[in-house]
Amino acid sequence: MSNYRFQIEQHADMFKALGNPHRLAMFRRLVTCCTPGTVCDPNSTFRYTVSQLGHGLEIAPSTLSHHLKELNRAGLIEMRRNGKIVECWIEPAMLETLRSLFEITPNNQT
Amino acid sequence: MSNYRFQIEQHADMFKALGNPHRLAMFRRLVTCCTPGTVCDPNSTFRYTVSQLGHGLEIAPSTLSHHLKELNRAGLIEMRRNGKIVECWIEPAMLETLRSLFEITPNNQT
DNA sequence: TCTATAATTCGACATATTTCGAACTATAGA
DNA sequence: TCTATAGTTCGAAATATGTCGAATTATAGA
Numbered sequence: 001m002s003n004y005r006f007q008i009e010q011h012a013d014m015f016k017a018l019g020n021p022h023r024l025a026m027f028r029r030l031v032t033c034c035t036p037g038t039v040c041d042p043n044s045t046f047r048y049t050v051s052q053l054g055h056g057l058e059i060a061p062s063t064l065s066h067h068l069k070e071l072n073r074a075g076l077i078e079m080r081r082n083g084k085i086v087e088c089w090i091e092p093a094m095l096e097t098l099r100s101l102f103e104i105t106p107n108n109q110t
Numbered sequence: 111m112s113n114y115r116f117q118i119e120q121h122a123d124m125f126k127a128l129g130n131p132h133r134l135a136m137f138r139r140l141v142t143c144c145t146p147g148t149v150c151d152p153n154s155t156f157r158y159t160v161s162q163l164g165h166g167l168e169i170a171p172s173t174l175s176h177h178l179k180e181l182n183r184a185g186l187i188e189m190r191r192n193g194k195i196v197e198c199w200i201e202p203a204m205l206e207t208l209r210s211l212f213e214i215t216p217n218n219q220t
Numbered sequence: 221t222c223t224a225t226a227a228t229t230c231g232a233c234a235t236a237t238t239t240c241g242a243a244c245t246a247t248a249g250a
Numbered sequence: 251t252c253t254a255t256a257g258t259t260c261g262a263a264a265t266a267t268g269t270c271g272a273a274t275t276a277t278a279g280a
Binding site for chain 1: 115118119121122123125126127128129130131133134135138139141142143144145146150152153155156202205206208209211212213214215216217
């Protein structure tokens with residue numbers, strides 16, 4: 001079953017989070033298997049610290065923190081403290097869910 | 111080349127448009143090849159009129175119009191007047207662009 | 221031409237978002 | 251324990267968004 005209205009609201013919430021240019025830039029940085037000079041593994045994503053994600057965006061640390069919290073709340077990114085820093089990454093399964101919303105399918109909704 | 115900042119802002123604008131539950135519901139209705147009782151063609155999308163898209167959403171006509179204008183402005187939907195009604199549909203190429211933003215790739219940005 | 225239907229524009233208002241600086245917490249290392 | 255680094259929380263201010271009703275435009279058909 002899984003309530004259609006609820007699903008729509010949940011997905012809208014994800015897109016709203018991606019609807020800010022700063023947040024989208026950080027998200028896109030995370031949708032990455034490797035960076036120049038690292039070993040590439042196409043089945044997992046790269047990990048960045050909070051301040052690495054904010055690099056180049058010219059926003060205050062408090063704003064940066066607010067945006068990442070928002071991405072995390074929407075279920076778009078994972079975060080875990082590791083000593084002094086906080087690591088951020090993306091779960092590939094979440095990407096597949098998002099891609100599926102842009103696949104043309106027969107319409108069987110209400 | 112194609113300015114990275116500009117691209118991000120353009121894409122963020124699309125996601126912002128999808129970030130409203132009413133707009134996402136209408137967009138999803140359009141990401142459809144057929145409805146029950148119609149002939150299915152997986153390579154093109156179904157066309158709806160403005161009021162068909164608003165059906166079931168319980169919003170004023172002015173709000174409906176505002177939302178569709180927003181989706182159109184962001185480049186997510188096409189609209190054309192056909193007599194008394196306005197037809198709305200989606201271009202499949204646009205869907206492919208959006209899907210690609212959720213594919214894991216090597217990072218070569220700034 | 222008159223009318224009904226479909227959709228848009230405009231102005232107003234309530235609510236949400238983005239951003240910042242200041243103050244705070246967490247951790248590692250000297 | 252003290253200090254520096256990394257990140258978060260809080261409150262405030264400016265701006266943007268979602269929504270409506272009333273008025274308007276576009277079209278087809280009687």
